[in-house]
Amino acid sequence: MGHLEKQLWQFSPIPNIEESNFNKILERFFNLRISGLVRENTQNALDGRLLGSEKPVVLTIKTGTVKTNDIPGINEIIERISCLKGRNSYTKEAIEHMQKKMHQDEVSYISFEDANTRGLTGAKNGQSFSKEDTWAIYAYNKGVHFEEEDEAVETSRGGSHGVGKIASNAASDLNLMYFANCDAEGNQHLGGTVQLIEHTYKEQSYRSSGYFTDIKRISENKTKFYPFENTFHEVFEKKTRGLKIIIPFLREEYNNEREIIKSVCDSFFISILQQKLEVVVNDKRITHDTIRGYVSSSEYYTQEISEMKDEFTPLYVSTYLDQDPRKIAISDGVRDYEFNLYFRYDEAIPKGRVAIIRTIGMKIEDKKIKGNVNKPFNAVLIGGAAEDAYLKSLENESHTELSFDHIKDPLLQKRAKKFINNLSRKIAEIIEEAIKKNNPTDGLMNTKDILYVVENEFKQELSDAMSTVLTNKGKSIVKAPTPIPKKKNDSKGEKKKNQNKPEAKPKKPVKRVKPEPQGNEINDQTTTKYVANPDIVERLIIGNKEVVRFNFKESKEISNEPICNISLSIIDGMGVEYSNEFRFEDNYSRVIDRTTGNVRAVQNNIIKEIAISDGVAQLELELKNNFNKALKYVYYVEV
Missing domain, CATH: 3.30.565 (Heat Shock Protein 90)
Structure with a gap:
């Protein structure tokens, strides 16, 4: 050797x-x-x-x-x-x-x-x-x-x-x-x-992965890696x-100490509170005794409960420490899994989320409960060994979401889907129970919570037609996706007929639109054009940059496509579209595909060849000085 x-x-x-x-x-x-x-x-x-x-x-x-x-x-x-x-x-x-x-x-x-x-x-x-x-x-x-x-x-x-x-x-x-x-x-x-990538070095081709290691010959045709002693x-x-x-x-x-500390607290607050983990970031120690100081500091987190719309760690920590757990059972159709649920109802909470926690103390995701994302609650869910094993099987590769898509066995996938749906259904029942408890229907009625619920339901219905656009001030403006048609007056007979109609189906993430040539533009017959539902679009303006994120994961038409083209039109507050009044070059200096880092070409107001990765496309647009930040858009997607 x-x-x-x-x-x-x-x-x-x-x-x-x-x-x-x-x-x-x-x-x-x-x-x-x-x-x-x-x-x-x-x-x-x-x-x-x-x-x-x-x-x-x-x-x-x-x-x-x-x-x-x-x-x-x-x-x-x-x-x-x-x-x-x-x-x-x-x-x-x-x-x-x-x-x-x-x-x-x-x-x-x-x-x-x-x-x-x-x-x-x-x-x-x-x-x-x-x-x-x-x-x-x-x-x-x-x-x-x-x-x-x-x-x-x-x-x-x-x-x-x-x-x-x-x-x-x-x-x-x-x-x-x-x-x-x-x-x-x-x-x-x-x-x-x-x-790296596969490459040629000194006239020999090599694989992409390199290993810092010693190599020894153990026979005429065989070698073996051995590590270096650390000197x-x-x-x-x-x-x-x-x-x-x-x-x-x-x-x-x-290279951001503040974000490192926040990431530790966000994902491992339970491990730290249960004294399984201590983390030292440079000279700052995050322990069972100090973590509450970090999550209650405005240096790291928003402290106004009414403003906690994206980060929920301060709420999770107080929910876990201040609430007694209740036992809940969730079935996958074959067996029941029992969890401890720490649940808090608070009128001031603007967005309801559930922290799904593994027994190791690691948070998997901030779970949204269908139909309850705007309800005033916060919760932490932790199971035992059997529950932990099952949650582990449902995690995606990056440990950030419960999913059934990666499960190959159709029976196991069906059980996983049933479990995830039953989890949402059970917690929705608990939320409904809390709302009713805080809004008694006999004697004198406290209408504050009812008005809160009605208002949020109204906002949710409104968001079917309009979506919230984040700006750099943390405020929100509203954009409508398409012109809003005027309703015709129903006759009595029509009203009666409509009573028997089934409820409207949920809006699809994208809707196919008929291509219409504009000016000298020639439609590419190999592409299909869709209008994007505002719910799948997130828009953030910071300084002289605008970031737009399209989540196509629920769209079977687009999610599996590798690239797409994106165009946009201006709409006014009434939802009326002005398709010929927006010129890209008058508002933006360039556009970058955040997935690849590439600068993308713009032709006839169409941004070309945006990469779709895991069902998501992301743009970064550099604003010109005369850009109007109050503009509202409807987005079109071509694949």
Whole structure:
């Protein structure tokens, strides 16, 4: 057994380049930004807790700078990036960005170091296929996660899909991350990964993934990876038992201490309150004793309950601490799952949400209850071991939503869909019960809550025709999607007939429209044009930028399409459309596809080739100085 030529980074050789794109999971985690990065690495720390110990896991998150020359093997990575060749606009722009960033003398980094944890085992065994060697699984296998032998411990773990490790690569301008490990015997090793594209280097083609590792020949035709002993710069040190993630060339948008602290509180407030976790962000300690100070500080969160429309952590914390839990049972059609529900009814709450929590203490999602998103309640839902196992099976890959779409078995998918629907139905019943309790129907009636409910129902009905548009002042304006037709006076006979008509079906996310040539425009017969329901459009204006997000997930016509064209028309307060009075170039200087980062072309007021990723399209438009921020639009989508 002998060492090959001393290289710090290893890429597997291939006969030819067949794949010219970056790993798509990189883009998914890049879109999750700080919250996705913090969530994955904090969850990994909790998963590695010392079994049988009562001590909380302590995660230390640090941001700082490191000299480029102190980053292990960085010159090899720079050489590889220098020879990358993009074969489409997205990879060309991504490679150009990497090449611009790689020559800095000093770069930002973030590290996640855990304590009271086991660390990875079996590093000395290198590239092993043993379940006990967690170093090999973490270091060299993509899409795989270590499974605990103790079924109860495995059930409580946060990870299950094996894709979260790449969240750290997505946070680096060079898609680069390292991990330092100290095991139970005090052995210290350093590994790392980089995600490039398939490339040719010194006349040999290589795979896209690189590993910071030693390589040894174990027979004439076989080699094996072994980790390096950790004798590198102190930023990369890990001298106490556990794991440390280090991400150099940290993207600028990730280097935000306030958002890091908020992400910890948002996803892990239950872990912290239950004393399973403590997090130190630079010099700020978030513990059972201090977390309430962070969530009740206006430096981090809005404190006016009536303004809590997007972030709910302060409400969740007070609901969990101040309310007694009630037992509820939710069925998937085969068995019942029992949960503790911490429920709070408060007239001041503008948006009702339920925090779905795993037993590890990690929040999966802020669940909207159908028909009750504007009701004045807040709730936290936590189950036991069986419930945890089931919730785990329903999580999407990024652990941010309960879903049944990823389940392949049709029977299990049907049960999952039934469970999610029954969960919403049960909580809706509890909300209705709370409304009735706070609005007695006998004796003197307190009409405040009834008026609140009626008003919110009216607003909800109004939003079927109009949607709220967020502005940079936190206010809202209203835009109507289409001209509102005048109603004809019904005759008595017509009224009677209408009484027997079924209730109107919910509006579709998009509605097909007949193409109409305008001026010299020639319709492309290969595309279909739809008008977007305002409910799927979110619009935010910040300074000289406008961000527009289209959620096509509920639209079977559009959600699976890779790209679309988007156009818009002005509408007035009565919903009358003026299709020929808006000129894009008079209002915007350019438009960027936020999914790809590409600048998009605009022809005849149509924004061309916007990427649709996981059913969502996002635009960033740069405003001209004369832009009228009060304009209201109807949006059209071509696919």
